[in-house]
Amino acid sequence: MLFPTTLVGSYPQPEWLIDRKKLAGRFPPRVRARELWRIQPEYLAEAQDDATVMAIKAQEEAGLDIITDGEIRRESYSNRFATALEGVDLDNPGTALDRSGHPNPVPRIVGKIRRKHPVEVEDVKFLRRHTDRKIKITVPGPFTMAQQAQNDFYSSEEEAAMDYAEAVNAEIKDLFAAGADIVQIDEPYMQARPQKAEQYGLKALNRALEGVTGTTAVHICFGYAAIIHERPSGYSFLTQLSGCSCHQVSLETAQSKLDCSILTGLPGKAIMLGVIDLSDMNVETPEVVAERIRRALPYVDAKNIIVAPDCGMKYLPREVAFGKMRAMVEGARIMRREFGEA
Numbered sequence: 001m002l003f004p005t006t007l008v009g010s011y012p013q014p015e016w017l018i019d020r021k022k023l024a025g026r027f028p029p030r031v032r033a034r035e036l037w038r039i040q041p042e043y044l045a046e047a048q049d050d051a052t053v054m055a056i057k058a059q060e061e062a063g064l065d066i067i068t069d070g071e072i073r074r075e076s077y078s079n080r081f082a083t084a085l086e087g088v089d090l091d092n093p094g095t096a097l098d099r100s101g102h103p104n105p106v107p108r109i110v111g112k113i114r115r116k117h118p119v120e121v122e123d124v125k126f127l128r129r130h131t132d133r134k135i136k137i138t139v140p141g142p143f144t145m146a147q148q149a150q151n152d153f154y155s156s157e158e159e160a161a162m163d164y165a166e167a168v169n170a171e172i173k174d175l176f177a178a179g180a181d182i183v184q185i186d187e188p189y190m191q192a193r194p195q196k197a198e199q200y201g202l203k204a205l206n207r208a209l210e211g212v213t214g215t216t217a218v219h220i221c222f223g224y225a226a227i228i229h230e231r232p233s234g235y236s237f238l239t240q241l242s243g244c245s246c247h248q249v250s251l252e253t254a255q256s257k258l259d260c261s262i263l264t265g266l267p268g269k270a271i272m273l274g275v276i277d278l279s280d281m282n283v284e285t286p287e288v289v290a291e292r293i294r295r296a297l298p299y300v301d302a303k304n305i306i307v308a309p310d311c312g313m314k315y316l317p318r319e320v321a322f323g324k325m326r327a328m329v330e331g332a333r334i335m336r337r338e339f340g341e342a
């Protein structure tokens with residue numbers, strides 16, 4: 001099928017589950033932020049399961065082809081995995097600058113980074129039980145996690161990133177074994193810190209993908225629209241991903257009005273095309289979505305385009321997120337009809 005639709009990863013968590021005002025009033029947490037949850041600890045897992053089912057059913061009702069778990073159990077896209085690893089002191093966190101330049105509490109590396117146990121395998125199994133559509137799960141990338149930590153152990157950031165890559169590699173293999181159809185690695189800091197990404201980011205990313213046989217994606221963006229308000233007009237690190245062993249590259253084009261000619265620099269990659277502007281609380285029309293898809297077609301074969309939002313929908317009001325998903329699905333249908341598909 002041409003123009004399959006999916007989320008980048010996250011879907012809005014319900015207000016009864018998490019304090020969305022507190023969530024929106026701070027930068028995405030890098031250490032645990034249990035104070036965000038409204039549910040008592042002994043009931044939290046059950047509540048997260050219920051909310052995850054709601055997110056799955058919302059995606060199905062909207063008509064998405066590839067379903068995620070909405071990242072409902074996560075306080076941020078990265079902290080659930082990063083804080084589950086051996087070698088970090090969570091009781092005495094460190095500090096690192098966020099991509100906006102603000103200091104943020106982060107895991108403090110005090111020993112060798114190792115994965116103690118699978119972190120998201122049960123999430124994949126739960127997702128697989130609750131939908132018969134293709135499923136995708138996301139993990140934070142090794143370069144991004146190294147940037148979101150205070151290194152008090154390794155001789156270099158590169159050394160830390162390579163051990164993060166080992167942990168991610170083991171997790172990805174377990175996620176595919178548990179039933180994932182697609183595993184996506186989130187690497188937004190490659191765009192935020194392109195010089196360091198040039199030095200060792202791609203090396204770490206390819207180590208995370210070494211020996212992996214399932215379909216893999218890499219997401220790179222300018223940050224959540226709710227937090228990072230000003231967009232550059234182009235990527236500082238994107239075509240370098242042509243040297244990555246992933247199958248798909250996820251990027252944003254809607255809010256930044258990206259010049260899609262840059263996509264010619266990613267030959268052989270499927271493009272997860274961001275066509276939903278998450279800074280705009282107005283729901284796009286299907287025609288606007290279709291036009292944003294058309295902008296990429298001179299540079300990417302139609303069979304290599306996957307339709308998605310710019311980034312995670314975590315910070316949107318739920319009714320807006322659902323409306324945007326529906327518009328995205330209808331926009332993809334317009335394009336299928338143009339290409340002779342029902």
